[in-house]
Amino acid sequence: MATLTLPTAAGGLETYATGPASPYPLAHAGPYPRTVYAAAHVVADARALTDPWRRPAIDWDATLAFRRHLWGLGFKVAEAMDTSQRGLGLDWPGAAELIARSLAEARSVPGADLACGAGTDQLDPAAAASLDDVAAAYEAQMSHVEAHGGRIILMASRALCRSARHADDYLAVYGRLIRQARDKVILHWLGEAFDPALAGYWGADAFSPAMETVLTLIREHADKIDGIKISLLDAGKEVAMRRLLSPDVVMYTGDDFNYAELMAGDGEGVSHGLLGIFDPIAPAAAAALDRLAQGDRAGYDAILGPTVALSRKLFEAPTQFYKCGVVFLAWLNGFQDHVRMLGGAESARGILHYAEVFRLADQAGLLIDPERAATRMRALCAVNGVE
Template sequence: MTRSLRLPVAGGTLADFTPINAPVSAPLKPAGGHRFNRVAYAAAHVVVDPFADNDPWLDRNIDWERTIAFREYLWDLGLGVAEAMDTAQRGMGLDWAGARELIAHAQSAARGRPDAMIAYGAGTDHLPPGPDVTIDDVIRAYEEQVAYVEGQGGRIIMMASRALAAAAKGPDDYARVYDRILGQVREPVMIHWLGSMFDPALAGYWGSTDDMQAMETAVAIINQNAAKVDGVKISLLSAEKEIVMRRRLDPSVKMYTGDDFNYAELIAGDEQGYSHALLGIFDAIAPAASAALAKLAENDLDAFHQILAPTVPLSRHIFKAPTRFYKTGVVFLAYLNGFQDHFQMLGGQQSTRSILHLSELFRLADAARVLRDPDQAVRRMKAILATVGIE
């Protein structure tokens, strides 16, 4: 078959396109294991069952076999799994009841693999924000989810709380909540600072809409509780802010970049340090991420950037505003690459990006060398184009 296809471009016209780049390859389960010098987690998506007899906007319909198989694939590439996070549509299709199921399934799979690195999002999403919600309510909600994750034997990623953002009167309320929860956890956790571009309901987190002022509060809380904090995932899409915060953290606390715009430079680091990784884009570019990290561990910085740099334009496109809809691009690539046989998402979220957006994503995925089987990707892209009348 021909690989050529016609993709829409701005202005309502079509342009011929042919993917030409061979995909990046990375070893699966190499002898002796992967040897990275950065800790790297991919925040993983969920696969839905398109044949479920339900109301797709309202009900969960997760294909557990395909969902867990994708996590096995990430582990085979040497990546950790950040589970039940926003990439899994937490708070945008996946509620706490669904997250509990996901955590149980993933932890069951992880128990069978001594090499499986995994951590789980624990938040307060079963507590709807409202005028009657108190700080004590927020604390109890966090305690419930932390207890569930720890009861499964899992590590915790302490997610940002919409309820806390709505209930807090200032920085002292954040200190009260985080001090309380961190004082109770069994082992060090990762703290996630998710910016409002990812979730508008988190505007003003840490008690200020000024990120630098918010950082003052966050750093003070984290450093005071450093013994209970493995690291911080910061998702502000600002390399400068991440570097400032990284340099102010207690030396025992890792910085996990959540910057899907600037991750290559932040992971490479500078003379004063570097960031580890906890990224949604690593779901979509897993082989390239694994191959690049292997080169970095060999001190081959040029090869690291040669592999990872072409993925950055793709990531910036997937995470463009409205950033919270990035999950659609991640799942679309999973479909193109054969990890699922359909382009369906929880809550009908596949509809959040236009055909122009998806077409540009296809071009950038070829440039990034992350189309695993270009022939298959072309067939599947043509199937999507046909749904909007492009034959």
């Protein structure tokens, strides 16, 4: 147990005592009852961040070591996604190098698996003159992923959202991309809570017509679609769509508010996982999935339930800044030696947020070494005027 002083939401200070170290193993063997991808973060090279807002610098050793940590726990990695600060500090040249390095690293790790995000972020949305421009940007990224032996997650595109005029434009662009993909792809429906520039994606503001467009796309290309990741933070919408998918198309929950219940499933189906929250909670999630495999729903809920409160804090509005808490927890747990982020993004959350994340992570049994975590938290508090 360690004690430290933390700020409170009421404006005061409290003495906080941590609980015991995390009981969850840092390695796992055997299959899971769900397919689970962890969307992994990148570790900045703090010593090389001479111009952090415009010139990203990545600590490749620490970044790849974290992927080995996730693979060692039995997770697949969703590479170069939103969690890696894609579009919020990580540009396409950086993402391209990340994809190449991670795919090469995976070949040296027995059983390692990953899929890689392909989007259009090398294209300024305002500079896209036509849907052909958008499709060509996608194709360039898809070619890069496939040239390095990777499988594709088709990320949502700000440029497509700006250029498309109706649902048929989405069907035309996505159909063109899916037909030429070497392997099955994973679609990604990212809600505007994660990126306000994606409001009205699939050609509709309302959920039902947008969902019908996606279902039409899936029906037309069912043999080339592995599944779809839904990141709408609405369990009801995900379940409604899940019930309409064919058995051969996987629903990957991206709902970082309701993942525990969605992956547990109901009498009519289950969701699998492709989640940013699996980055910081991987050991607990692994232990919970083992309980689920054994038919122990109560044990699953007992482990994963406390992580939901933490996840809802990490992903609170403005949701796109959830990466701050993900990196913060990696620092607390010794996976990196600083809390700096690409683009200086760590400043997007304040000390009250970080203090509550610390408490919730401790209460969920996620601090590997509470004394080390408390020492680091004291240092963060000190530079924020809390001592």
